[in-house]
Amino acid sequence: MDMKRLTRAALPFAVLAALLFLTYWGNQWYAETFGNPGVDYSYIFLGFNEQVPFLAWTVWPYVIAYPFWIIAFFYIGYRDKTNMYRILLIVLVTFTICGVWYFFFQSDVQAWRETSGLFVRDDLNLSESLTMWIYAAAGPRNANPSMHCLMSWLAILGARMDRKMPKAAKIAIWVIAIAICVSTQTLKQHYVIDLITGIALPEAAYWLLRNARAVGRLEYHFTKANLLLRLE
Numbered sequence: 001m002d003m004k005r006l007t008r009a010a011l012p013f014a015v016l017a018a019l020l021f022l023t024y025w026g027n028q029w030y031a032e033t034f035g036n037p038g039v040d041y042s043y044i045f046l047g048f049n050e051q052v053p054f055l056a057w058t059v060w061p062y063v064i065a066y067p068f069w070i071i072a073f074f075y076i077g078y079r080d081k082t083n084m085y086r087i088l089l090i091v092l093v094t095f096t097i098c099g100v101w102y103f104f105f106q107s108d109v110q111a112w113r114e115t116s117g118l119f120v121r122d123d124l125n126l127s128e129s130l131t132m133w134i135y136a137a138a139g140p141r142n143a144n145p146s147m148h149c150l151m152s153w154l155a156i157l158g159a160r161m162d163r164k165m166p167k168a169a170k171i172a173i174w175v176i177a178i179a180i181c182v183s184t185q186t187l188k189q190h191y192v193i194d195l196i197t198g199i200a201l202p203e204a205a206y207w208l209l210r211n212a213r214a215v216g217r218l219e220y221h222f223t224k225a226n227l228l229l230r231l232e
Contacts, residue, residue: 002078008232009077012088012222016073019091023099024142031106031141038106038141044193054116055186056127061179062148062187063130068176069151075169076158083161085219087154089212090205094150097201102142109190110140116188131187138189146190149198152177157206 031038042049077084118124118132159165159173181199184190190198209215226232 004232005078005081006074008081008223008226009074009084010231011225011229012077012084012218013070013073016088016091016095019095019099020147023095023102024147027099027102027106028139028141030103032139036106036141038108038143040108040111041144041191041193042112044191048192049112052185052188052192054188056116056118056125056131058179058183058186059127059131059134061176062134062183062189064176065148065152065180068180069155072155072158072173076155076162079165080162082215082219083158085215085222086161086206086210087158088222089209089214089218090154090157090202093205093209094201098142098145098147098150101145105144106141107143107194108140109143109188109194112191113140113188134187134189143190144194144197145201146181146184146194146198148184148190149181149195150202152180153199153202157202161210 030036073084073087076087113119113135116131118128118135121128124132155173156177159170181195184195184198185192223232
């Protein structure tokens with residue numbers, strides 16, 4: 001393994017993580033601190049929402065999302081440097097859009113969560129207890145677009161761009177990413193509109209930005225920083 005090809009992704013990933021913290025957790029803090037309840041978007045595709053079952057066991061693909069995203073980003077960056085900066089540019093654009101949207105058009109899924117039936121029970125199994133922990137940790141805000149779906153789709157975009165990626169790796173990325181997206185529904189953590197926007201936003205950004213000059217600029221400036229820090 002060429003460690004320089006691995007460590008060159010550290011600085012871009014740090015920027016991604018910082019922007020995620022600002023746009024998602026920053027808006028979460030703002031909504032809770034200043035009492036912004038947000039809007040319940042259940043009326044959009046209401047019939048579909050009402051047909052989605054609660055499946056507590058799907059909490060497991062949901063909780064592996066963070067390590068999956070980290071591994072996927074470093075794997076994409078290890079295999080193809082330019083693809084990594086395409087993903088980073090899409091991150092910069094889509095995370096910013098999400099942050100602004102959360103601030104001005106906050107959403108709320110608490111009523112949807114309560115249809116799981118967990119809030120009125122004391123005999124929760126492991127999967128159900130973990131789901132309740134997620135409800136408490138993540139809060140009912142910042143639901144639309146779904147960041148879980150958005151970031152999982154970024155991993156899929158990385159797999160799609162890398163035509164030489166081993167087939168087994170491609171399949172693994174697709175299966176895990178889709179499982180995470182499905183779990184946002186079956187855990188009552190998101191409405192279907194959140195899933196749709198969470199996928200449509202990065203997909204649209206990909207087609208608009210994949211050949212943008214900004215990709216080369218990001219690669220140039222981050223490479224200079226990486227060389228200075230001896231990360232590349």
